[in-house]
Amino acid sequence: MTPDAWLLLAVGVVVLLLAAWTAWTLTRLRRLEARVARARAVLDDRLRHRAALAEDLASGYSAALGEDRASRLKTAAYEARETPAWDRELAENALGRELRALPPDVPGVPRELLADLAEADARMGLARRFYNDAVRDTAMLRTRRLPRLMRLHADRPLPRFFDVEDGLDAVPLGAGVPRG
DSSP, X not given: XXXXXXXXXHHHHXXXXXXXXXXXXXXXXXXXXXXXXXXXXXXXXXXXXXXXXXXXHHHHTHHHHOHHHHHHXXXXXXXXXXXXXXXOXXXXXXHHHHHHHSOSSOTTSOHHHHHHHHHHHHHHHHHHHXXXXXXXXXXXXXXXXXXXXXXTTTTSOOOOOOOOOOSGGGXXXXXXXXXX
């Protein structure tokens, strides 16, 4: 074979490898986009459930909570439910602060409702973590050099992180895992 044929063969192999890598990366980006969408739907469901439980507590047990606290809790739950998804963090933070301000045992309020609220809050925190992990993975892949240069998924907006005060940030990653 002549040197020109070798060069043509080498260029062909590089183009083939680049095409295979591009196809693999596009598939990964589509999967990550679907993962973000699923995680966002779960997070939205958890946020709505928590707001509904808070509103039930404020409406059904306003005498036990006190009128002022029940009114604040009901307002925070309403705003968390009715605020558009892209502007929800402030409303969710207000609801979370109201829920964390509740004493662990309120006389006149069933323990089951308080336990359901605590569980809903914990599940919301976990859903937030899963969603933010999916957003982080998507952002990491899309901001790498080659996907940026090739403008893979450049027409799609980067998903936004969902940051609220849920108390889970204080838990270090890998907590409870024995170190060897």
